[in-house]
Amino acid sequence: MSLPPLIDPHRHAVFVDFDGTLVELVDDPQAVAIAPAALERLEALQAALGGALAVVSGRRIADLDRFLAPMRFAAAGVHGLERRVRPDGATERLAGPEVLDDVREKLGGPLRDNPRLKLEDKGTALVLHYRTAPDLKAVAERAMAEATAGRHDLNVMNGDNIVEVHPTGMDKGKALAAMMRDAPFAGRVPVYVGDDTTDEFALKHVRDAGGVSVKVGDKRSVAEFRLAGVAAVHRWLAASA
Numbered sequence: 040m041s042l043p044p045l046i047d048p049h050r051h052a053v054f055v056d057f058d059g060t061l062v063e064l065v066d067d068p069q070a071v072a073i074a075p076a077a078l079e080r081l082e083a084l085q086a087a088l089g090g091a092l093a094v095v096s097g098r099r100i101a102d103l104d105r106f107l108a109p110m111r112f113a114a115a116g117v118h119g120l121e122r123r124v125r126p127d128g129a130t131e132r133l134a135g136p137e138v139l140d141d142v143r144e145k146l147g148g149p150l151r152d153n154p155r156l157k158l159e160d161k162g163t164a165l166v167l168h169y170r171t172a173p174d175l176k177a178v179a180e181r182a183m184a185e186a187t188a189g190r191h192d193l194n195v196m197n198g199d200n201i202v203e204v205h206p207t208g209m210d211k212g213k214a215l216a217a218m219m220r221d222a223p224f225a226g227r228v229p230v231y232v233g234d235d236t237t238d239e240f241a242l243k244h245v246r247d248a249g250g251v252s253v254k255v256g257d258k259r260s261v262a263e264f265r266l267a268g269v270a271a272v273h274r275w276l277a278a279s280a
């Protein structure tokens with residue numbers, strides 16, 4: 040797979056994943072950080088694109104706001120269950136936290152029995168983290184499977200050292216397609232850059248639509264182009280800006 044072409048600010052709409060793409064993966068999900076210079080370049084690119092830049096993430100939009108402050112940006116959070124088309128607009132939520140109350144309670148036992156497993160509660164999604172305890176991968180997957188048994192309204196997904204659950208019906212591809220229907224994205228050619236299995240929905244959508252699909256890292260992908268890691272992403276964004 041080859042390097043992606045530079046972004047054309049007059050033609051492209053840019054969708055960028057967060058963890059593993061804009062910021063390096065670390066043990067503590069709250070400890071991620073972007074370099075101030077990289078953030079300034081992202082803002083410059085957003086301006087050059089006429090605002091047609093969005094962050095598409097499994098994170099909550101409120102968390103993305105905190106990590107990327109003071110930048111304001113369009114975003115799809117929690118894999119599209121949260122959406123903000125305009126940087127200063129309101130965040131729309133397609134589900135509430137109560138839908139996971141029963142799962143939250145059922146995960147309590149396994150979490151008490153395995154204190155090295157960490158729960159991230161995103162309201163409309165629950166994540167079991169095992170990056171610092173890789174031997175507990177199967178335990179985490181089993182706990183999630185048992186806690187969600189019979190719940191056909193929920194989707195369990197494996198990510199990078201995580202197993203996550205959220206309501207069905209949305210993924211990053213659908214989130215991107217929805218954003219492409221509105222200004223300032225509509226009429227532009229989509230560019231998507233992401234590293235994880237959950238990004239494959241968006242990468243496939245973009246490839247099928249004739250856009251620029253960019254995989255970060257060396258995992259299998261439907262993407263047409265590849266960048267080696269977070270540093271390479273920032274070099275490419277800088278060259279484009």
Ligand SMILES: O=P(O)(O)OC[C@H]1O[C@H](O[C@H]2O[C@H](CO)[C@@H](O)[C@H](O)[C@H]2O)[C@H](O)[C@@H](O)[C@@H]1O
Pocket residue numbers: 056057058059063064065066067068069071095096097098159161166168170198199200201203235237
């Ligand atoms: O869609 P993304 O922006 O890539 O978000 C996916 C998940 O990212 C976070 O977890 C990942 O990053 C953590 C910090 O580097 C790392 O500790 C973890 O192992 C990774 O899976 C986030 O905590 C999740 O909620 C997101 O779904």
